[in-house]
Amino acid sequence: MGWLSDNINLIGLLAAIGILALTIITAGALIKKMREAKPSGDLTDHNWDGISEFNNNIPVGWVLTFMVLVVWLFWYVFFAYPLDAYSQIGEYNQEVQTHNEKFEQKWANLSHEDMVNMGQGIFLVQCSQCHGITAEGMHGKAQNLTRWGKEEGIIDTIEHGSVGLGYDGGEMPVLGLSKEDAKAVASYIMADISEVKHTQYPDEVQKGKAVYDTAGCAGCHGPDGKGMPGMDNFAPDLSKYGTEDFLKRVLAHGKKGLIGQMPSFAYRNFNDVQIKALAEYINSLMPLGEE
Template structure:
């Protein structure tokens, strides 16, 4: 059994809603109490007088008063005594069961071969990602990112050409970089060969040139001399093409030029599933 968990969005919304209801009730009550204290009263007075003080013929309805009191009592009970703060939670139980299942799942499949990782990643992709990226991962003719290019030189070249947005790093969006295609390919080769943990490029002859362009074209201003993003200020290019970079995107989502990829934080992918998804994407043949 798991008790109240603020990381659960449903529980969090429930608490926020209860607080808002109490706040609104207090505000409205205070508003009308202050109106009763006005020195310029309006309304029909009864014939009764007590020391010169009259009474309006607009009493609070008895039923309304009872309901108001009951709602206030229920609200305090709900927050401080009943569900979700001090009672059984089906959502909490579900989250605990998912966590336990993921631990068993990860332990069972942690030593998968590369081929098995790719096969697992393809299954995950078809269920979770293909609705936007297409079953072939080509992005449905520009409606989403073409993942056949991601984690490869072509993906870096596309970012250089079109810029990048939506990962919410402190240094903001990456603008379009005004360099020619040859220089862009060289930068991509340098990133893939020397910065990324993959340490592999299709253009080894252009790595030296790419290192020079990476520095002179302004890439280091955000990514740093080592390409690691200056302690989180910009994307860490050493993780580009790996499951670490993919895990960041899955957790935070991404605002693109054509739409918004939501966060998959609450899908609760485990490390094995993320590695499998990254392996599948890496295995895809580039489609220009």
């Protein structure tokens, strides 16, 4: 019974035994008193089908037990677990934090190739079960990540809408733009709004800005693409699209898709290096049908 070596567990067990003992003793004494006592005394004004209750004081034992519980609860919350004492959960969190700090120091200056390789390893272990080992989404069962962070991802969102990111502005509907206009908007976002600052279609950027302004994109994402002023969670900040910051939000909050719920990966305690590696791996993938 190694768990008894934890002082907090031991104190909690002793307290529970004490409470149980007091409850049994008090209840036994009151039951005995009820059996021996003869009905007498003042009745209250309450009456249910001819049954009334005596106007008696609260039992002293009950009051004492309640006060002891209140004192114990105050001590437990503010002076024992979890605020000011050892706990196994606290020890685990500290170990994770220490490991992540060592990990980040060791892998802080990886080359791009090494980052991509690390990200591939994380993806295969954590993500491929739903997105497939090629990240194409296993025939629509999950998001096709080969398009993520690229013009193709924006075009797909314009054509099919977006659901499940949990923004206050609601789900993004299908915009109904032509393929040419969608391509232009995607090039403008990647070149001028996103921190990536690069597009495959530089000749489409000016047209894309005009379409962005007239197609209603600014109504949710703001004129600069960073969202509506004073409404941080109204719509996605497009300046983060294609960066690890956008991926970090999805990993932290999860995503509700058309076929199910992607869970939050916050419990995995991914550190910044791992998230950056995963983002670089996904960005290195080529959309389906391209070389």
